[in-house]
Amino acid sequence: MSILAGKKAFVFGVLNEYSIGWHIARELHQAGCELAFSYFPGEKIERRVVKAVEPFHPRFLAPCDVGKDEDLTAAFAVAEEKFGALDILVHSLAFAPAEALHNPFLQTTRQAWHTALDISAYSLVAMARQALPIMNPNGSIITMTYLGAEKFIPMYNIMAVAKAALECSVRYLGAELGRHEKHIRVNAISAGAIKTMAARGVGDIDKMMAHYAEKSPLPWNADTAAAHVGKTALYLCSDLASGVTGETIYVDGGYNIVGW
Template sequence: MLQGKKAFIFGVLNDRSLGWHIADQLHKHGCEMGFSCLPGERFERRVARATESFRPRFLTPCDVTRDEDIAAAFQVAAEQFGTFDILVHSIAFAPRETFEKPFLETTREAWRTALDVSAYSLVALSRAALPLMNPGGSILTLTYHAAEKYVPDYNMMAVAKAALECSVRYLATELGRKEKRIRVNALSAGAVKTVAATGTGEIDRMIEHYRARAPLAWGDDASSEHVGKAGLYLLSDLASGVTGEVHYVDGGYNVMGW
């Protein structure tokens, strides 16, 4: 399905990462890939090991809060790929204290950091990607239900996800109307135990909640694969008429009223 296509993927840390499961599906369908990870030998070794089986064209460091890192990462993509078709943004971070203290205690600095890493980075990466993307290309980000509804302790990350989802609509409109007609969508995943999710402090309790409420089974190993397969759909031509959407992949959890 993706023979001859190339994807630049941000946000794989290990083989539990949602970005890894999206990459796995892209790989199974013939897509060539390049990856980015946080700078530092420890991260680079870890991500190189996790992505080895995909035989990536490159792995390049990038802290998305640094404009010079973003420029350098896309320079590598230009050299290795020339042009590419798919951008995956699977990145989020909020300082630990924001999950532990009441929302009312949010500091200006914590607000800035969460919004910068988790939402602004989509805009910055999309802008850097655009000149290198082929017509009809697709951009995908990962979001969470807390953007819309109160979720205990999610606090700043919820605000960042709301900004991220709104950014998807603005980017989708602007990029869809340009000559290249790039699509931009978000995948809203149900709770899955990853490093980032563990940082929220409540992941086991959240997964229990999904197990009890979601119409379909959620919280087992297949959940991440469901996310990967929905990512494949949104990033491929199967979703050629879909842009600006927040698409839930959560076993139906979000439709429950009681």
């Protein structure tokens, strides 16, 4: 299926082959999309990311700490130089200080709050602003969120607040950029538990995976979970979702609909 033939995507947040961003990239690549990646600066991370995305023949890789405006400006300048124009922007990253996830929520510090909200939510707004001038009409921006934005999840703490801000930002960006002459769509995918580096940082991911496997109406396991997310990302990035914006779409095997 080459539904993204001729399209160009800039993907932020691939760390390794387990990353949700990697599975999104795989679907976009299989659909004929040309890809480029951004990674958190550092030699060790760069080596890991270069190896992980090799199968996708990336046009370029650009270092970027999304907490730094100058990094974002530099990354999108590279995108303009190498790609000319962009059709798809993938925001698949988040960060909160470890102690803010493990301590009681009541103990959240002002600094941890700022860091988590800055890296995990504000970065989407900053990236959308950088991307807009070089985006083609009818382009698509997607981000990754989690059920913790709406319901209490043990140890999700400040990340839950950041995801609530992210989902709200998706609605405001969706409304503004939809009315923009380029009609850019902005959507979020709320994924079920997936065994990644970031998930390990939050808590007992094996216990969580087992819980999802038991409670989700559809089968949910480590072998297929990220691939499900990749497929919905492909839909949102393609013309099949031409009438969809500002949405948070659950891809969690139906876990969120179960009350008991």
